Amino acid sequence: MKKPGEFIREEVRNTPPSGIRKYFDMLSGLSDVISLGVGEPDFVTPWQIRESAIYSLEKGRTHYTSNTGLLELRQAVCNMLRKKYNLDYNPLNQIIITVGASEAIDIAIRSIAGPGDEVIIPEPCFVAYKGCVNFAGATAVPLQLKEENRFKLTVEQLKECVTKKTKALILAYPNNPTGAIMTKEELRPIADYLSTKDIVVISDEIYADLTYGTKHFSFAELENMHDKVIYVNGFSKSYSMTGWRLGYVCAHKDIVAEMLKIHQYAIMCAPSFVQYAAIDALEQCEADVERMRKQYDARRRYIYNGLIEIGIDCFLPEGAFYVFPNIKKTGLTSERFCDRLLMEHKVLAVPGTAFSSAGEGYFRATYASSLENIKEALKRMERFVNTL
Amino acid sequence: MDILELLKQDARLTPKELAVMTGKSVEEVEKVIKQYERDKVIAGYSAVINWEKARDNIVVAFIEIKVTPERDYGFEEIAKRIYSYEQVKTCYLMSGAFDIAAVVEGSDLKEVALFVAQKLSAIQGVTATSTHFVLKKYKENDLIFEEEEKDRREAIVL
CATH class of the missing domain: 3.90.1150.10 (Aspartate Aminotransferase, domain 1)
Structure with a gap:
């Protein structure tokens, strides 16, 4: 036994x-x-966000929301992404509100990679990526970032890791734990190379609002990769909302439709009162x-x-x-x-x-x-x- | 953050610390601060003290004062007569139902009330006063006087 x-x-x-x-x-x-x-x-x-959550509870907004999240919130997120990062996502079919960026990463990986597939993970990195890849039954392929490159990913290093089995690359800038960022000029060659491959990029940009000096540039903004990027972000770091567990994932509508199934069956929807508070966060707490x-x-x-x-x-x-x-x-x-x-x-x-x-x-x-x-x-x- | 924001938050920061945090040189910081002091952009440095905790005999009142402005000087001269009293800790020109707001401190209610009656009300041009005693200070100068919430974060999370 x-x-x-x-x-x-x-x-x-x-x-x-x-x-x-x-x-x-x-x-x-x-x-x-x-x-x-x-x-x-x-x-x-910020008190305004906390107060807004209290108000939504007071008003009895305690029911399920749509699986993809409140439309008003999806619209607010898409407006912000357009304004700040020049990203164009349709709130109707290109975004899912998730339980933290963590869930977004999980459903992105599970949608793309399974047994026999490889996912390239530049390291050192956030601890969850490898676990998620393992749980999906896929193989994590480590890529060692170097301090002499200021912990940035180079196209040469990437080429060495790509095989016929590579399904996805996880890109996480600004980076935890190194604090590294990548500029448009540095991301461009990566995009140019990947645009010729059948590889999806899961871009975890949870620290997008926290750069010092150069403004954050989103990998998803690069035209030739836009449709192959799964963009992940959330409220935890920018708005100091870690315990609220609220994030979102944006991608081409055909990718979102598939990811949504996992989210639907595993999660249903992110907590409703948290979503209401997040609308205020986006619209009033810049x-x-x-x-x-x-x-x-x-x-x-x-x-x-x-x-x-x-x-x-x-x-x-x-x-x-x-x-x-x-x-x-x-x-x-x-x-x-x-x-x-x-x-x-x-x-x-x-x-x-x-x-x-x-x-x-x-x-x-x-x-x-x-x-x-x-x-x-x-x-x-x-x-x-x-x-x- | 710039030098002013940092000093507002903690006036004890040294020029060297300010230099590090703003990416400027120590000399540059010292020069800028000197200029701010000269221009009265920085009016002074003081600790924010919760007197209620330090002493038991302190009374604070918020006084609304109505005045008739003077020809040529407007409110300036009257305001000066008000804020020149050592008992007046803060003094503002206001819009709305009254003209000047003054924060007055004393060791007991009677002292403050008499000061308002005998000194402030007697100033030429002052037509009415209204005294509101402060019962408790919750927040002053961006600082919350109650016990600070302690860091509730887990020491380590992953």
């Missing part, structure tokens, strides 16, 4: 849990820890987005400069809200560095290896934390580095 765990599919069993789970246990015995470990804004959702972005920018400069001053090599991030310092010269592995930083100096950062083996020699620290916390964390890191 099988033991209960043996009923689980091999693809699920063979996928390791998130590499940082052990820190939950390590944290339990410690007090006064400064965590730069979370991938979410420290700001509470100033809040900018206010938070400016705060991140000041902290980004502060933490980057602080790291350099204490002798930790770091690449200047241009997007998202992470620094990804290089600790190779300390001679410690990422994990050992982060373990000791936590146990000896009570600062929690995430080892680069949590974001794939390509992250060895790096750690990720978020600057979505108060300046006070960042200052104290830098002091503690300095003490730590001086002992090495």
Whole structure:
């Protein structure tokens, strides 16, 4: 007879849990820890958005919405995408409102790739991509991004990974965990190459609003790839709405129609009162987005400069809200560095290896934390580095 | 954020910190701040204190004042006579039902009431006053006085 765990599919069993789970246990015995470990804004959702959710509950808007989401919200998202990123999607048949960008990524991957198919994942990257590919029964093909390329994808590297089985490429800029961005000029050769191939690009642009310097350019804007891009975004990072779980996915109508089936059967629809609040977020909270972005920018400069001053090599991030310092010269592995930083100096950062083996020699620290916390964390890191 | 926004948030930031956060040089920051101070763009630096917590004998009142503007000077001279009192902590020219708003502080109700009656009301041109005592300050200068909500985020999420 099988033991209960043996009923689980091999693809699920063979996928390791998130590499940082052990820190939950390590944290339990410690007090006064400064965590730069979370991938979410420290700001509470702007009051206007919270108030709007309360109002929609008060009004009894508690029913299912259409599977694709409230039309008013889809229209608001499409208007914003047109205005900000020059993207043209029809709210009637080219967008699905999802439960977080996470669901959008999952249904995109499951729609495109299955057993025997390959999905190219540039690494280091957000932890969920590989898991989703595994669960779909497809094969994740890692592509190691390099610091000397400022963690940008190059067409040469991409060509090396493409095979006849390649179904999709996951592109995630601005990037978690590296903070890298890609400009129009840098994306163009990727698009030119892929336009000659039968490969879909799943473009996770959840940090689109958080760039510092150059305005974000969407891969979906490149004409020759527009119909082959599955565009993913959401409310979590821009509007500080992580716990609300609201995202969206846009693509060619024939792709959306198919993805919708998975969403329909698995999820039904995103929570209705959250969708109502999101309309207000889009239509009235642009100033809040900018206010938070400016705060991140000041902290980004502060933490980057602080790291350099204490002798930790770091690449200047241009997007998202992470620094990804290089600790190779300390001679410690990422994990050992982060373990000791936590146990000896009570600062929690995430080892680069949590974001794939390509992250060895790096750690990720978020600057979505108060300046006070960042200052104290830098002091503690300095003490730590001086002992090495 | 620019220098003013950063200083508004925390006036203790050093020129070096400001330089780092704005991408300017320390010299440049110092020069800009000097200019702001000269131009009174930066009028001063002070801590936002919740006096209710620090002392128990403090009373704050919001005074609405109606005045008759003076020929040649308008409201300026009357306003000056009002805000020159040390007890007047804040003073604004207003639109609407009254003309000047003043925030007055004292150690008890009687002191504030007498100050309004004997000093402010007696100023030439002041035709009426209305005193509203502040019972509790919730927020001042962008800062919420209640205990700050603590960071409720999980220490690590993935």
